[in-house]
Structures are given as structure tokens and as C-alpha cells.
Amino acid sequence: MRILLDRTLRRWGQCIWTALLLLLPCVHLHATSVIQFSAEAYEVAEDAGAVEISVQRTNDLMAVVSAEFATDEHYSATPGADYTAIVTHLVFLAGETNKIVSVPILNDAEVEGPEVFQVVLRQPGAGAALGRRSSATVTIIDNDRGLRLEFGSVHEDECRGQS
């Protein structure tokens, strides 16, 4: 009876060790929050007032983690003329999976093509890592198009008529 009990206990011990060894990599994987944009590209109308950009946190959802959000001016849209540049510190509280950042879009009267700026995530805090979508593009769709083309074509027609 005693021998049987010992064997059973030993077998249970082995099972528990095996389970712990199998679980360890999972525990390690889930120890980091992954922060990234919800999409690689966003689009906004020039007169929309602002573009709302969603930043997601996945993997470990319970830790309090942070990252910095910033607009990057090295594209065709000009900060101060086409949009307002911002840098903001995002903090995900325990259980928080989504943050919306609103970037103001400036409505100018110029007739122009679509203009682009980039938004980036950087400096993830302790317990966080940036995901694959750590940057995204925002395309501002102009709302003044047509006028210049219309005048241009009228002008062209007039010139052709005169010659």
C-alpha cells in the first residue's frame, strides 16, 4: 500500500513539474505588453477638424505601461499649416487596451493634393514593447480642389479661342 502511494505521489510530482516547464515560456511571453497603432494608414478630410488615431495594447493587459506618441514632420504635410504637431505620453492602466489620440487638422484655403504626415510611437516604458505598427501615415484629403482646375481650363479654352 505504502509503495503504491509513493509511486502515485512521484507520478503526480512529475506531472506537476512537466506542467510548470510547459507553462514557463507562456508566462514569459505574456509578461510584456505590446503597443502599436490599430492601422498602418489613416485618412482624414481637410475640414474634419481632427483625425482620431487608435493605439492598441495587447498581450499582457494587466500591467500599467506607457509609450510616447508623436507626429513626424518629415513628409508633405506642414505642421502649423496643415495639422498641429503633438507629442503626448500615453499611459495604459490595468485592463486598458485602447487609447485614442486626436491630432488637430488645419483647414487652409489652398487648392492642393493629398498631404501626408506620419505618427510614431516611441520610448515604450517598463513592461512594454512596440509592435510591428509602431508608425502610421495620415493622409489629409484636400477640400479645395476643383477651383484652380476650373479657372485653368476656362483660361485655356479662352486662349485657344483667341488664337
Ligand SMILES: [Ca+2]
Ligand atoms: Ca493643406
Ligand SMILES: [Ca+2]
Ligand atoms: Ca486645402
